[in-house]
Amino acid sequence: MSTRDEILSRLRRRLVSTLRPRFREKAEDIAHDTVAVLLEKYPNVEDEVQLLKLLYTIKRFVSLGAARKPAEDQFPEAFDSPDQRLGAEQELTENDKVDALESAIGQLGERCKRLFRYRLKEMETPEIATHLNVTINNLYQIEMRCTERLRAIMTGSRHTSEGKHA
Amino acid sequence: MPDETNPIPLAAYLFGKLTHEEQSELMRRALSDQKVFNQLWDAVDQRELLQNPAVRARLLRRLEEPAPRSFWSQLFGPLGRTLLASAAVACVALILVQSPDRTWYGTERPLTLVTTPQSNLAEFFRLPARNPLHLPVDLHRSPAVFHPGDVIHATVILASPSAVFALRHDPNGSVHLVFPSDLAASANQPAGEVPFSFDPVSPTEDVTARESFTLRVLVLPPGIDLRNQSIEWARLGRHAYSTVEVGYEVVP
Numbered sequence: 154m155s156t157r158d159e160i161l162s163r164l165r166r167r168l169v170s171t172l173r174p175r176f177r178e179k180a181e182d183i184a185h186d187t188v189a190v191l192l193e194k195y196p197n198v199e200d201e202v203q204l205l206k207l208l209y210t211i212k213r214f215v216s217l218g219a220a221r222k223p224a225e226d227q228f229p230e231a232f233d234s235p236d237q238r239l240g241a242e243q244e245l246t247e248n249d250k251v252d253a254l255e256s257a258i259g260q261l262g263e264r265c266k267r268l269f270r271y272r273l274k275e276m277e278t279p280e281i282a283t284h285l286n287v288t289i290n291n292l293y294q295i296e297m298r299c300t301e302r303l304r305a306i307m308t309g310s311r312h313t314s315e316g317k318h319a
Numbered sequence: 320m321p322d323e324t325n326p327i328p329l330a331a332y333l334f335g336k337l338t339h340e341e342q343s344e345l346m347r348r349a350l351s352d353q354k355v356f357n358q359l360w361d362a363v364d365q366r367e368l369l370q371n372p373a374v375r376a377r378l379l380r381r382l383e384e385p386a387p388r389s390f391w392s393q394l395f396g397p398l399g400r401t402l403l404a405s406a407a408v409a410c411v412a413l414i415l416v417q418s419p420d421r422t423w424y425g426t427e428r429p430l431t432l433v434t435t436p437q438s439n440l441a442e443f444f445r446l447p448a449r450n451p452l453h454l455p456v457d458l459h460r461s462p463a464v465f466h467p468g469d470v471i472h473a474t475v476i477l478a479s480p481s482a483v484f485a486l487r488h489d490p491n492g493s494v495h496l497v498f499p500s501d502l503a504a505s506a507n508q509p510a511g512e513v514p515f516s517f518d519p520v521s522p523t524e525d526v527t528a529r530e531s532f533t534l535r536v537l538v539l540p541p542g543i544d545l546r547n548q549s550i551e552w553a554r555l556g557r558h559a560y561s562t563v564e565v566g567y568e569v570v571p
Contacts, residue, residue: 272334296330
């Protein structure tokens with residue numbers, strides 16, 4: 154097995170672990186398809202960091218592909234022409250995401266809001282740490298909690314929204 | 320809070336503030352640590368959104384909005400709110416009438432400003448005009464009318480050592496830092512009369528008609544430097560800075 158194959162194999166295992174809680178038995182297939190995209194579309198990328206960045210980049214296609222499984226196995230082909238798939242519906246989804254993000258940020262505590270405000274104002278990490286009188290490590294910890302809280306709010310609101318539609 | 324040895328710089332990643340090397344290191348961690356891998360995977364959507372300047376601007380506007388007063392709106396009905404608002408207006412009017420520093424109350428909100436060395440200089444004109452130190456600034460010409468090519472020799476008198484900055488607001492809306500005259504020069508000045516000189520108008524400007532300029536002198540505690548420090552103005556306190564504005568005209 155080449156180094157590239159080893160890296161892709163490692164990525165696939167990581168991805169399966171990530172997807173399993175949500176997609177259960179489909180996680181293996183989705184991860185397989187995703188890594189197949191990397192294999193097929195980026196045959197010359199050998200660097201593990203670059204391959205991982207690419208994997209994160211194609212996440213949205215993973216989600217779209219997963220939504221269509223097992224009805225049709227078209228994820229790798231669909232990736233050929235993403236623009237054709239990103240029509241008005243996808244545009245709306247992007248707007249919804251921004252709305253959800255904005256709403257979730259509004260529900261954060263004051264400290265998290267302040268941190269996000271600093272980040273949005275392009276302040277550098279050491280400056281933010283100085284403003285809060287914390288170490289950079291502490292700042293990262295606080296921000297991590299804020300980000301997790303933000304995600305929890307967004308996930309909760311999405312579930313609520315889905316519940317309403319149901 | 321215990322200082323975790325190597326926390327995930329998730330927000331810095333989300334907001335694109337990691338250097339190339341830091342991002343590569345984070346990716347390597349993700350390859351060897353499932354928790355980091357998951358965190359980055361979950362962050363992809365938000366990160367993508369946050370790369371969009373329009374989205375960032377919208378979120379920043381949201382964060383700079385004053386907090387809604389839901390408690391009061393729940394506590395009082397429409398009539399109560401109207402009465403409360405009327406009382407508040409009356410109080411504000413009373414304060415404005417009695418206050419010697421009227422402009423401060425009228426422009427409190429901009430104190431939410433946080434400026435950085437990259438901030439547009441026009442931001443410093445959004446700071447509420449206040450002069451608790453009663454600083455006198457003199458352009459030494461009356462009326463204050465200058466010609467292109469003149470040099471304005473101004474002075475400000477400091478009661479105590481301070482950092483001094485002078486900004487010129489041109490009629491076209493652009494703002495220039497005219498003192499200290501260069502980055503290497505210190506803004507810190509001793510108590511007493513501080514002279515500073517500057518061009519009334521950019522030497523390259525073609526003045527064809529009478530134009531009005533505004534000079535804003537900003538005095539801060541020594542050691543604070545607008546040019547290389549971020550300043551959260553609300554934390555600085557109400558009396559920590561003074562601003563004085565003087566106007567002058569330039570004629571062809």
